[in-house]
Each structure stands twice: as structure tokens, then as C-alpha cells.
Amino acid sequence: MTLDVLISGVVLGSLYAIVALGYTMVYGIIELINFAHGDVFTLGAFISIPVIQAIISQNGSTPTLGQSIFAIGAAMVVAALCCAVVGVVIERVAYRRLRNAPRLAPLITAIGVSLIMENAMAQWQGGLPVFYPTALQPSSYTILGTTLTNTQILVILGALAMMLGLDMFVNRTTIGKAMRAVAQDREAASMMGINVNFIISLTFFVGSALAGAGAVLYGIDLGSLGYDSGFTLGLFAFTAAVLGGIGNIRGAMIGGLIIGILQEYVSGLGNGVGTEWYDTAIFSVLVLILVFRPSGILGTNTAEKV
Amino acid sequence: MTNESLRHTLEEKQPLLEFRGVDTYYGSLHILKSVDYRVGEGEIVALLGANGAGKTTTMKTILGIVRPRSGQVLFEGKRIDGEQTGRIVEAGIAPVPEGRRVFPRLTVLDNLKMGAWTRKDGQVKQDMDRVYDLFPRLAERKNQQAGTLSGGEQQMLAIGRALMARPRLMIMDEPSMGLSPILTERVFDTVVEINKQGTTIFMVEQNAYMALQVAVRGYVLQTGEVVLADTAPNLLASDMVRKAYLGET
Numbered sequence: 001m002t003l004d005v006l007i008s009g010v011v012l013g014s015l016y017a018i019v020a021l022g023y024t025m026v027y028g029i030i031e032l033i034n035f036a037h038g039d040v041f042t043l044g045a046f047i048s049i050p051v052i053q054a055i056i057s058q059n060g061s062t063p064t065l066g067q068s069i070f071a072i073g074a075a076m077v078v079a080a081l082c083c084a085v086v087g088v089v090i091e092r093v094a095y096r097r098l099r100n101a102p103r104l105a106p107l108i109t110a111i112g113v114s115l116i117m118e119n120a121m122a123q124w125q126g127g128l129p130v131f132y133p134t135a136l137q138p139s140s141y142t143i144l145g146t147t148l149t150n151t152q153i154l155v156i157l158g159a160l161a162m163m164l165g166l167d168m169f170v171n172r173t174t175i176g177k178a179m180r181a182v183a184q185d186r187e188a189a190s191m192m193g194i195n196v197n198f199i200i201s202l203t204f205f206v207g208s209a210l211a212g213a214g215a216v217l218y219g220i221d222l223g224s225l226g227y228d229s230g231f232t233l234g235l236f237a238f239t240a241a242v243l244g245g246i247g248n249i250r251g252a253m254i255g256g257l258i259i260g261i262l263q264e265y266v267s268g269l270g271n272g273v274g275t276e277w278y279d280t281a282i283f284s285v286l287v288l289i290l291v292f293r294p295s296g297i298l299g300t301n302t303a304e305k306v
Numbered sequence: 307m308t309n310e311s312l313r314h315t316l317e318e319k320q321p322l323l324e325f326r327g328v329d330t331y332y333g334s335l336h337i338l339k340s341v342d343y344r345v346g347e348g349e350i351v352a353l354l355g356a357n358g359a360g361k362t363t364t365m366k367t368i369l370g371i372v373r374p375r376s377g378q379v380l381f382e383g384k385r386i387d388g389e390q391t392g393r394i395v396e397a398g399i400a401p402v403p404e405g406r407r408v409f410p411r412l413t414v415l416d417n418l419k420m421g422a423w424t425r426k427d428g429q430v431k432q433d434m435d436r437v438y439d440l441f442p443r444l445a446e447r448k449n450q451q452a453g454t455l456s457g458g459e460q461q462m463l464a465i466g467r468a469l470m471a472r473p474r475l476m477i478m479d480e481p482s483m484g485l486s487p488i489l490t491e492r493v494f495d496t497v498v499e500i501n502k503q504g505t506t507i508f509m510v511e512q513n514a515y516m517a518l519q520v521a522v523r524g525y526v527l528q529t530g531e532v533v534l535a536d537t538a539p540n541l542l543a544s545d546m547v548r549k550a551y552l553g554e555t
Contacts, residue, residue, distance in 0.1 A: 177416050178423065181409045188407035191369055193395030193424040193471070 003146040005264050011152045011221065013260020014159030018214035019230075019237035020244070020252035021166060022087075022207030028183040028247035029203045030099065035110040036090055037211060038234020039117035042227060044083040044212030045132070045219045046125055048075035052133045068136045072154070072216060075135070079212035087208025088201050096197070114231065121227040129226040132219035155217045162210055163253050169206070170249055179203060183247065236263070239286040245299020254297060259285070320383050322347045322475055322506050323368070323399075328377035328387075330360075330367055337363045339530040340377065343508075345475065350497065350507045352517035352538065354551055355527035361510040362404055364527070365479045368508075369401055370394045381475070396424040400473035404480045404510075406464040410453030414444050417452050417463055421470030430470070437466040440496065458489040465496060469505075476500065478509040482516060494520050514551035518542045526550075 019041055026034045055071035056063045063071070094113050098106040140149045170176040182189040182199045190196045211230075218233070219225060240259040244251025259282055266278040289296060321344040330338040338360045345351045355361050366372040367379060370391045379387040386394050400421070408417050418437060422430045438445035441462040447455065452463055461481060468476050481497070482490040490513065498520050501507050511517035518524055518538040526534035526547065534546060541547045 174419060174423075177412060178420065181412060181416075181420050184409045184411055185407055187371070188403055188409065189420070190371065190391050191395075191401045191403055191407075192420045192467070193392035194420070195390070195392055 002268075003144065005268050006261060007146065007148060007152060009261030009264035010257060011155045011260070012263060013240075013257035014156055015214055015218050015221070015256075016233070016237045016240045016260050017253045017256025018159050018162055018210050018217075019233060020240040020256045021163070021249060022211050023234075023238050024241040024244070024246055024249060024252040025203050025207045027241070028249075029179065029200055030095070030106075031103065032095060032106050032110060033238065034090075034095075034207075035107075035234070036113040036117055037087075037207070038230035038232075038237070039114050039121070040083050040087055040090075040208050040230070041211040041215045041218075041233065042121060042225065042230030043086060043117065044079035044215035045225050045229070046121060046130075047082045047212070048079040048216045048219060049130070049133060051075040051078045052135045056133065056135060058133050062137050063135070065137075071135050072220065076158075076213040076216045079216050080209040081212070083212030083215075084205040084209035087204040087211075091201060091204040096200075118228055118231060125227055127227065129224045129229075131224050132222070135220050151221050155221050158217050159214065162213060166206070166210065166249065175199075175202070236282055239282055242286060243289050243296055245296030248296065248298045251296055251298035321345055321380075322349075322382060323508060324378075324380040324383075325364075325367075326378040326380065328367060328374045328379060330363055330372050330374050332363075332372075337372075337530050338367065338374070341527075341530070341532055342535075343525060343532070345506060345508045347474075348501070348504070348506055349523065350501050350509065350521045352514075352521035352524035353508065353510045353527060354512075354514045354517065354524055354541075354547070355510075356550070357512075358529070359527040360530045361527060362479055365401060365403075365477055365510060368394070368399060368477055392424055395471055395473075398472075398474035400468035400471035400476055402461075402464045402468045402476065402478040402481060405483065406457075406460045408452040408455070408460050408463050408467065411451055413449050414452055414455070414463055415448040417467050418444075418470050421467030422472075424471060429472075433470055433472055437469055440469075440499070441466055457484050458486075458492070461485060461489070461493055462496070465493075465500070469500065473505060475506045475508060478507065478511075480510055480512060482511060482513045490516060512551075514547060515542075518547075 019038065022037045023034060026032060052071045052075050055074060056067055090113055094109050095106050098109060136150060136154065138149060138151065140147050170179060178189065178194050179199050179202065182194060182196055186196055236259055237256065240255035241252045243258060244253065244255030262281055262285065263278045266273065266281045267275045323343070323345040325341050325343040328338050328341045353361055353364060363372055367374055370386065370389050374387050378385055381397055381399060386397065409420060412420070418434055422433070443459055444462055444466055452460065455463060481493050485493065494516050497507060509517055509521065518541055521538045523537050524541045525532050534541065534544065536544070
């Protein structure tokens with residue numbers, strides 16, 4: 001594997017990791033695979049488009065670095081907040097009533113929410129991919145004999161900052177610890193006086209905000225997206241979450257990176273294997289993990305979660 | 307003390323915790339049937355009963371996790387049924403739940419912090435030191451994940467966590483469950499110690515003998531109804547308790 005492949009794998013994997021965090025946080029706290037999460041991601045990307053367009057004119061003139069930073073920052077904040085609110089509303093409207101229902105019921109509901117969002121976004125943005133506006137004047141640097149674009153650096157740094165921030169939030173702050181307490185034993189947490197509904201809403205808020213902010217990085221990196229982009233990406237991110245150990249935050253980060261690198265590696269193989277095979281490779285990982293190590297790389301024993 | 311004089315002393319002052327004709331249901335299942343309890347300030351009161359009698363439901367009703375369909379739960383004379391658990395904990399009631407229920411992948415220290423969740427005063431640190439004084443073992447292991455502690459240590463942590471709420475009333479659900487006789491004795495010694503320091507205790511326990519050794523009064527619950535309410539010595543001497551809970555024929 002060349003350094004090039006590794007770098008593009010890390011870039012892609014950082015995006016998967018950000019989305020995987022949302023799946024894993026929600027699963028950790030209410031044991032639901034939130035299929036709508038990928039679509040919240042897509043929504044974040046669409047919402048951020050006009051923000052960038054408002055700050056950087058798209059008539060071919062070169063944005064200054066200051067403009068780029070402001071536009072990207074503003075787009076990430078707006079997308080994160082909008083997605084966070086949407087995530088909280090989805091939980092409140094579609095999942096909360098089903099919290100004590102058999103697990104299949106909220107799962108089917110989640111698929112339903114996903115379909116509703118996708119169709120609404122197809123109505124809004126059309127069925128064809130739309131271009132993501134230019135936010136950054138492309139440039140590249142040669143480091144250690146390999147080329148690194150400024151977009152790649154942006155994605156890696158942006159994702160790293162989000163992951164470190166989340167890790168600090170969950171492990172160092174009292175409210176983050178309360179979140180873990182609710183994930184570990186919801187009833188005992190409620191006996192401490194912790195408002196479980198609030199903590200669950202907060203989990204959706206944070207997970208969806210990450211997806212929204214990550215979607216801006218995705219748009220800038222890939223340059224276009226469609227109404228169903230988040231669904232596909234969500235499946236890969238979900239695989240990453242399972243690989244790392246569903247419910248485990250650091251696991252999701254590691255799983256995301258591994259899936260990203262795997263995808264770029266398989267895509268670059270050539271000789272009859274190539275981009276048409278990475279889906280197969282990734283979902284093979286999902287199947288193998290589910291069969292041989294369902295708790296994932298860092299996952300705690302599932303039996304503990306009673 | 308005769309029943310008459312017992313009733314007399316109880317009526318003199320307002321109890322800290324009171325159940326007045328409480329009925330609870332799970333779906334159509336009638337669990338507590340017009341139950342009355344009174345727990346006076348500074349007392350240790352035991353609640354005895356077989357599995358399924360409604361002991362844990364009693365605990366959940368106090369905490370607002372189960373809501374009575376009729377009747378009232380009063381704490382310091384104010385109704386708390388219908389309040390949110392957070393408010394009830396804030397008012398001064400902290401649980402030591404059945405099976406300990408410590409947070410296995412949080413450290414000992416963080417478990418204690420969760421116990422202090424509702425506290426807004428600045429004296430959490432003092433109370434943590436007090437818990438460490440009471441259980442030096444917890445101080446040694448404060449950065450260890452709670453799931454790695456032994457059963458006895460987890461019980462200490464569960465008690466310490468409850469104390470972190472600085473409760474006026476600590477409600478304990480089966481504190482001896484799963485513990486060896488020696489550890490059970492140590493837990494009960496601690497309960498007495500905590501009570502001496504001013505915390506009222508309402509305790510559900512299957513180990514009737516141990517519970518009645520430390521309690522001043524007790525209730526016997528049978529299929530959701532209070533069938534006996536008396537002082538601890540009288541209960542220990544009663545035929546019913548001896549037969550049903552102390553294994554005597």
C-alpha cells in the first residue's frame with residue numbers, strides 16, 4: 001500500500017468515523033440503529049450549500065484564505081445546529097414513544113424516517129447529484145514525497161478536532177459522564193436524579209451535530225452529493241461502528257479509519273478488482289465481524305449490557 | 307412496647323416518610339394494596355416480605371419511578387408522588403438499589419459524582435472525603451472501573467454513591483443480596499453507623515433477622531398488603547415472622 005492510498009484512506013475514514021460516532025452513541029444509549037442518521041448527514045450538506053454560496057461568490061473568482069475559513073466555519077456551525085435540532089426532533093417524535101416497545105418497532109420506524117427524509121430531500125434538491133460550491137482554492141503540498149491537498153488536510157484536521165472534542169466531552173465533563181452512566185444503566189441513572197430523557201436528547205443533539213459538521217467536510221472533499229449520498233455513506237459508517245464495537249466511541253473512530261483505508265486500498269488494486277469491489281469488501285468485513293466477533297474491536301461484551 | 311403506645315409515639319410527630327393508602331399497578335396487576343408506612347426521622351425501619359410481595363415496588367414508588375394509582379406518598383409532610391425522580395432525590399431521598407447497580411465502566415470516583423448529580427451546593431468534596439473515610443477501600447480504588455470491584459466493594463460504592471446525595475432518607479433495597487455473611491454483617495454495621503450520623507433509613511431486606519437486629523420498627527408485606535407493623539423486637543418474637551422469615555417451625 002502506498003502512502004497516497006493510506007492518506008486518501010485516512011481522509012475518507014475520518015468522514016466515516018464522524019458519521020459512525022452518531023450511530024454508536026445512539027446505539028450505546030438506547031440500543032437503536034438510527035437508520036435516519038445518514039440522511040441527517042445529507043441534510044447537513046444541503047443546508048450548508050447556501051451558507052457557503054452567501055459568503056463566497058461562485059463566479060470563478062478566487063476566495064481568500066480568510067474567506068474560506070469563515071465560509072467553512074459558518075457552514076459547519078449552521079449545518080451542525082440544524083442537524084442537531086432535526087436529530088432531537090426525530091427522537092422526540094418517532095423514537096421516544098417506542099422506547100419500551102420490542103426492538104423491531106423502533107428499528108422499522110427508523111427506516112421509515114430515513115425514507116421520509118430521503119424522499120423529501122429528493123423533492124427539494126432533485127434526483128440528480130448537485131454540485132457542492134467551491135469553498136477552498138485547491139492547492140497542494142509535497143510532504144515525504146507524497147502530495148497532500150489542502151482539502152485533505154482540512155478534512156483530517158476538522159475530523160480530528162471533532163473527535164478529540166467529543167472524547168473530552170464524554171470522558172472529562174460531568175454531563176458526558178452522566179451520558180455514559182445512562183448508557184450503562186438507564187434505571188440506576190434515573191435513580192440518581194439524572195433526567196434520562198434530557199440525556200438521550202443530548203445524545204441525538206451531539207451525534208447529529210457531528211454529522212452536520214462532517215457533511216460540510218464531505219461536500220468540500222467530494223464536490224457533489226445526491227439526496228441518497230448519506231444513506232450509502234451511513235451504511236459504511238454503520239459498518240465502521242460495528243467493526244469498532246457498537247456503542248464504543250473510540251471504537252467508532254478506529255473502525256471508520258479502517259473502513260476508509262480498506263475502501264481506498266481495494267479501489268486502487270486494479271487488475272480487475274477496483275472501485276466496483278469496495279462495497280463487497282466493506283460489507284464482507286461487516287459479515288465477518290458479526291459472525292466471528294460481534295462485540296467488535298473495542299466493544300465490551302454484549303452480555304454486560306443487560 | 308405495646309401496639310397502643312407505638313401508635314401513640316408515632317402520632318406525636320410528623321413522620322419523615324409516609325405512605326397513605328397507596329395502590330400501585332403494573333398494567334392490570336395490582337401490586338401494592340392500600341399500603342400505609344410511616345418512617346420517623348432518625349429511625350431505621352425494615353420492610354420484610356417474600357419475593358413478589360411488593361418491596362421493590364415500594365422503593366420505586368418512593369422514587370417516583372412507579373406512580374401510585376391512588377393514595378399519597380409524603381416526604382416531610384409534602385406529597386412527592388407524581389414528582390420527577392430528580393426532584394425527589396433533590397428533596398433528600400437517595401436509593402441503594404437492589405443488585406447495587408453501580409455504573410460498571412465508570413470509575414469509583416465518577417460513580418460517586420453521579421450520586422451527587424442533583425447537588426448544587428459546593429460541599430460535594432467534603433462528602434466525598436466522608437465517604438472515603440467510611441470506606442477506605444473505595445479511596446484506594448477511586449480510579450478503578452466500578453465493574454472490576456468485588457461484590458462487597460460494589461455494595462460499599464452503592465452506599466457511598468447514595469450518601470453523595472446528602473440524603474435525609476436513604477432507601478436500601480436488599481443490601482445483603484449476594485454477599486457473604488461476614489460482608490453482610492459489615493454492611494449492616496455501616497448502616498447503623500450512617501444512621502447514627504443522622505440519616506434515616508428505610509430498608510427492604512430478605513434477611514429478616516439481620517434487618518430486625520438494626521431496625522427499630524418493621525413492616526411485613528404479603529402479596530402487596532401490610533400484614534404486620536410493629537417494633538423490631540416484637541416482630542422478632544412474633545410467630546408469623548419466626549415461621550415465614552427465620553425458618554423456624
